[in-house]
Amino acid sequence: MSRSEEAVIEVRGLVNRFGPHVVHEDLDLDIRRGEILGVVGGSGTGKSVLLRSIVGLKHPDGGSIRVFGQDLRRLPADQRSRLERRFGVMFQRGALFTSLNLQENVALPLIEHAGLSRADAEHLARVKLALAGLPPEAALLAPDALSGGMTKRAALARALALDPEVLFLDEPTAGLDPIGAAAFDQLLMTLRDALGFSVFLVTHDLDTLYTACDRVAVIARKRVLVADDLATVEATDDDWIRDYFHGPRGRAASQAAQRLEDQ
Amino acid sequence: MPQTALSPGKLERQAGGLRATGDWTLPHHQRLRKTIEQQRPGHAANTQDLDLKGLGELDTSGAVLLVEIIGPERMLEVANWAPEQPAERHALLLAVAGAMQHSDPIPTPTRSPAVAALGEIGRIMENLGRQQLQLLGFIGLTLGSLASVLLKPWRWRVTALVAHIQQTGLNAIPIVALLTFLVGAVVAFLGATVLRDFGATIFTVNLVAYAFLREFGVLLAAIMLAGRTASAFTAQIGSMKANEEIDALRAQGLSPMELLVLPRVLAMMISLPILTFIGMLSGIAGGAMVCVLALDISLTQFLDILQRDTPLRHFLVGLGKAPIFAFLIAVIGCLEGFKASGSAQSVGEHTTSSVVQSIFMVILIDALAAMFFMEMGW
Ligand SMILES: Nc1ncnc2c1ncn2[C@@H]1O[C@H](COP(=O)(O)OP(=O)(O)O)[C@@H](O)[C@H]1O
Ligand SMILES: [Mg+2]
Numbered sequence: 266m267s268r269s270e271e272a273v274i275e276v277r278g279l280v281n282r283f284g285p286h287v288v289h290e291d292l293d294l295d296i297r298r299g300e301i302l303g304v305v306g307g308s309g310t311g312k313s314v315l316l317r318s319i320v321g322l323k324h325p326d327g328g329s330i331r332v333f334g335q336d337l338r339r340l341p342a343d344q345r346s347r348l349e350r351r352f353g354v355m356f357q358r359g360a361l362f363t364s365l366n367l368q369e370n371v372a373l374p375l376i377e378h379a380g381l382s383r384a385d386a387e388h389l390a391r392v393k394l395a396l397a398g399l400p401p402e403a404a405l406l407a408p409d410a411l412s413g414g415m416t417k418r419a420a421l422a423r424a425l426a427l428d429p430e431v432l433f434l435d436e437p438t439a440g441l442d443p444i445g446a447a448a449f450d451q452l453l454m455t456l457r458d459a460l461g462f463s464v465f466l467v468t469h470d471l472d473t474l475y476t477a478c479d480r481v482a483v484i485a486r487k488r489v490l491v492a493d494d495l496a497t498v499e500a501t502d503d504d505w506i507r508d509y510f511h512g513p514r515g516r517a518a519s520q521a522a523q524r525l526e527d528q
Numbered sequence: 529m530p531q532t533a534l535s536p537g538k539l540e541r542q543a544g545g546l547r548a549t550g551d552w553t554l555p556h557h558q559r560l561r562k563t564i565e566q567q568r569p570g571h572a573a574n575t576q577d578l579d580l581k582g583l584g585e586l587d588t589s590g591a592v593l594l595v596e597i598i599g600p601e602r603m604l605e606v607a608n609w610a611p612e613q614p615a616e617r618h619a620l621l622l623a624v625a626g627a628m629q630h631s632d633p634i635p636t637p638t639r640s641p642a643v644a645a646l647g648e649i650g651r652i653m654e655n656l657g658r659q660q661l662q663l664l665g666f667i668g669l670t671l672g673s674l675a676s677v678l679l680k681p682w683r684w685r686v687t688a689l690v691a692h693i694q695q696t697g698l699n700a701i702p703i704v705a706l707l708t709f710l711v712g713a714v715v716a717f718l719g720a721t722v723l724r725d726f727g728a729t730i731f732t733v734n735l736v737a738y739a740f741l742r743e744f745g746v747l748l749a750a751i752m753l754a755g756r757t758a759s760a761f762t763a764q765i766g767s768m769k770a771n772e773e774i775d776a777l778r779a780q781g782l783s784p785m786e787l788l789v790l791p792r793v794l795a796m797m798i799s800l801p802i803l804t805f806i807g808m809l810s811g812i813a814g815g816a817m818v819c820v821l822a823l824d825i826s827l828t829q830f831l832d833i834l835q836r837d838t839p840l841r842h843f844l845v846g847l848g849k850a851p852i853f854a855f856l857i858a859v860i861g862c863l864e865g866f867k868a869s870g871s872a873q874s875v876g877e878h879t880t881s882s883v884v885q886s887i888f889m890v891i892l893i894d895a896l897a898a899m900f901f902m903e904m905g906w
Contacts (some may be wrong), residue, residue, distance in 0.1 A: 362872075363770070363870055363871035363872050363873065364871045364872050364873030364874075375554075379554045379555065379557065379589075380558065381557060381558055382558065385557065385558060385561055388592075389557070389588075389589055389592055392588070392592050392624065392627055392628055393588065393627075395627035395628065396588070396623060396624065396627040407870075407871060408870075408871070409770075409869065409870030409871055425588070427554065428553070428554060428587040428588055428589065452623075455619050455620075455623050456620075456623065458615075458616045458619050458620075459616050459617065459619045459620030459623065460587060460588070460620065461616070
């Protein structure tokens with residue numbers, strides 16, 4: 266499936282607030298089919314809240330969110346559940362089910378939604394765990410026995426369980442070692458190329474932005490300031506963006522990406 | 529990738545190997561797996577050729593099946609034997625084959641059911657023994673930290689103590705009062721029914737008074753708190769443990785015993801005697817209501833008999849048990865919380881266990897105490 270201009274998700278005029286605290290005001294954003302969209306912004310600018318609004322976990326206080334051309338909030342429950350099955354979500358803290366081991370965690374949606382038998386589902390789950398870079402013996406571990414990086418990988422495997430069309434990742438490489446993070450980016454691109462899903466990727470990892478993302482959306486001052494390819498975003502005249510991309514870390518990541526391309 | 533069921537996946541035999549056609553996606557997974565088992569009697573046939581020219585949609589679940597058919601090693605060379613496939617699909621098959629090379633099925637140990645049952649019994653017995661040992665140890669720990677804090681008033685956690693007294697004591701008053709009132713009425717009815725045959729209806733008053741002062745007041749209040757508060761203690765401490773909050777306290781050099789356990793234990797030891805007293809009063813009130821409304825015993829008569837015939841020692845015997853019960857309930861609730869591990873399941877199991885254990889302990893100690901008091905003639 267080629268990348269196209271077609272938007273799978275359209276957010277228009279989104280408003281979110283918690284009491285008097287306004288998080289989003291008149292926020293617009295598109296996620297296009299097959300792209301990896303990096304979402305950046307300072308801590309507390311509402312990236313996670315935006316993700317939760319799109320996947321339907323938070324009721325927006327205004328504006329509209331159209332998913333595959335339909336407004337999730339206006340749909341009856343069963344149609345909505347069917348649409349939501351086309352999402353894969355990886356939460357910031359993993360949110361694995363603590364009373365199930367890893368293979369059961371990944372197998373659960375396969376059994377519930379795809380109607381597989383337990384044995385088939387667990388077999389598939391083990392492959393997905395391996396795809397996410399976990400060793401085979403991890404399949405029987407409980408979530409509280411995992412390191413931070415393993416938790417991220419297991420959460421990715423669960424998000425990928427149903428071969429979603431849109432994958433939402435909330436800071437997936439935070440807490441991974443640099444080698445693991447690079448492997449994660451590579452894995453994400455391989456799977457995206459193979460399966461053609463779109464990715465909404467909240468990240469603070471500049472290397473991920475430079476290597477994996479097709480477009481970058483910058484959230485600041487309650488809105489999306491720009492959402493475009495990296496070159497355009499970097500060139501945007503804004504203090505926060507300048508500090509972010511042209512600070513010491515931004516420069517290093519940009520040079521590293523340049524070297525990679527030159528090879 | 530959209531889950532259309534237009535051309536369900538198929539696996540067919542053809543000259544020199546197998547041919548996969550149609551959509552190999554999740555909705556067809558179960559059926560395709562069955563077909564594969566049929567097409568491949570015995571598992572040695574991994575070397576067959578596979579023709580992918582007619583393949584429709586493919587997702588990871590389908591890729592897993594294809595890899596199983598020809599084996600991960602051959603799939604790693606997919607670009608050689610199926611060059612007509614697009615590069616993305618090669619990438620997917622390679623990724624899945626790479627993952628499956630290392631994901632051999634894990635052998636699960638099997639044991640005979642008889643051995644497993646014996647083992648389970650052994651484990652339960654061992655746990656039971658260990659539990660009592662742990663409880664004794666924890667009681668010692670609690671008393672130790674109590675002693676160390678007692679003489680240092682600046683380390684008393686008065687705010688936490690008062691907050692816990694409100695939750696365990698004050699908030700439980702309505703339910704304890706209602707419960708004992710109803711049981712008081714029931715006891716009076718029962719007594720009246722039995723005693724009427726002997727023409728001794730009037731002794732219903734003594735029955736209710738004795739029962740509530742010695743046993744029911746404290747027992748009902750204690751069971752109520754075991755269900756209501758021991759479970760709360762376990763869930764609170766258990767989820768703090770799951771969230772590494774206990775470790776955070778320790779790492780900052782703060783004592784969880786002092787911060788979490790002592791306020792709860794002390795609050796319980798203050799609340800339960802008060803609730804016991806309230807329970808006694810309201811149980812007797814329930815009995816009085818039945819006597820007045822159903823048995824033609826007037827309220828003055830009731831109070832008169834109560835005052836004349838009931839020695840103080842019954843009240844003291846009942847009330848004396850309250851702090852002991854309170855201590856046990858609180859300690860069991862807290863200890864079970866500390867035993868919980870990170871999972872939601874484990875917090876649930878230990879909450880159940882804390883309620884069961886504390887009610888069991890309360891009734892056991894009460895039975896022992898009843899025998900002791902009887903022998904002593906108190
Ligand atoms: N459930 C909530 N209740 C109140 N405020 C919230 C809630 N969730 C998020 N917020 C606020 O919304 C803002 C954005 O949070 P979040 O989306 O988590 O930030 P981030 O961009 O770091 O992911 C923060 O100021 C946070 O305090
Ligand atoms: Mg966040």
